[in-house]
Amino acid sequence: MDIREWAVRFSEASDADPAIGAMARYFTCSYLFDMGEAKAIVEMVDGKIYRINISPAPMDPYDFALRASAATWREFARPIPRPMFHGIWAASFRKDLRIEGNTLALMQNLRNFTLQFELLRRVGVPV
Amino acid sequence: MAKHSPVIGRYVTFDVDGCEYKVFYLQNGQGVPLVCQHTAGCHNHQWRGLLEDEEITKKYNVIAYDLARHGKSDPPLNKDWWKEEYRLTADHFVNFIVAFCDALELKDPIFMGSSFGGNVALQLALRKSDRFRAVIPVEAAANAPGFFLDVWRHPHANAAQVCASGVWDLMAPQSPERDRWLTWHYYTQGSEAFRGDLYFYSVDHDMRDSLSKIDTRRCPVVMMTGTYDYLTPPEATEKTASGIPGGIYIEMEDIGHFPMSENYPVFRVYLKEALRIIAEKTA
Secondary structure, three states: OOHHHHHHHHHHHHHOOHHHHOOOOOOOEEEEEEOOOOEEEEEEEOOEEEEEEOOOOOOOOOOEEEEOOHHHHHHHOOOOOOOOOOOHHHHHHHOOOEEEEOHHHHHHOHHHHHHHHHOHHHHOOOO | OOOOOOOEEEEEEEEEOOEEEEEEEEEEEOOEEEEEEOOOOOOHHHHHHHHOOHHHHOOEEEEEEOOOOEOOEOOOOOOOHHHOOOOOOHHHHHHHHHHHHHHOOOOOOEEEEEOHHHHHHHHHHHHOOOOOOEEEEEOOOOEOOOOOOHHHHOOOOOHHHHHHHHOHHHOOOOOOHHHHHHHHHHHOOOHHHHHHHHHHHHHHOEOOOOHHHOOOOOOOEEEEEEOOOOOOOHHHHHHHHHOOOOOEEEEEOOOOOOHHHHOHHHHHHHHHHHHHHHHHHHO
16 A cells, blocks of 8 residues: 555544544644555544545654654554553553653544554554 | 342441541452452442352452542541642552551451552552452552542543543443443542552652562462553553562453453453462462
């Protein structure tokens, strides 16, 4: 799956997710998925994906970033991830995930971001 | 059609270290008292499956209390508690549990707790081995640094959601979605106490140098940890148990840091084994 196809699938899955939709209002932030070989900036506005930048330039802004090796992102995308690859807290405590930037923005949107991150188990990753 | 549960709830008032506490507890069963401590920032409803487990409550008097400042147990009635930052200490936690057991006149209870409740179970085994028949530290370790974080009650974020979603991936993805969301729901209700509880969990609790002093002939220790627990991963619990002379470690497959709450049918299999071992050792 190339990153363009991934962006379409991720957008569709997120915008249709009922648990995100149940508390979508004010879910507004932007974040970078750094998967090593692929990068994307996801921009959320009121619970919907406004845009996914699949070729971010060095100065393109975002609130926070999740950076890990491609191998770790592939682990995130298993239907049932193995222990310590089953979430951003687990992987940042025990594996090579780094969470950088304005982490307060992450915390302000943590409920919905967590649900969105787990969509990778259904959508897959482009690495 | 209405259906009543056999579980009953009561309040009991007692003093601990100069604090007057009115404590709420749930109870069901008969036989050996099995006293249960919820996890940090949560309340006794995490033990709902155990409290209604007919097979276990036939032999065990299951009692699950809300620690002061949690659930229906208020902060100290005789203190201006809102004028101080809450930080739970090992001394106060131990004294609270002993005072609660005294208040209920429990004879030789088994104590079981998860997470910070598991860590205090280790403290009880060390300090109060004459008071408890055995302890079952669940998701526990000799020390558990790294979770005493300011973000749990940052005024610029929704603390209820931060705490509830912050512990979300302490649970295993295999655990039923409904039970994981119930655990999330409980965690939205305890955010003000969570950080203060974690002072004990991540800072004040450090038994790395005292594990060898635990006397398991007087108070057997059966530790259990789930494979999806990233805070106290299985290797941390196994290492702790191996440092306790006679300590026993049971690894729980495909479950996380809130086993009694996130997947009780899986947890009960391991719990029954722990209770069997304790019955054998204390016969």
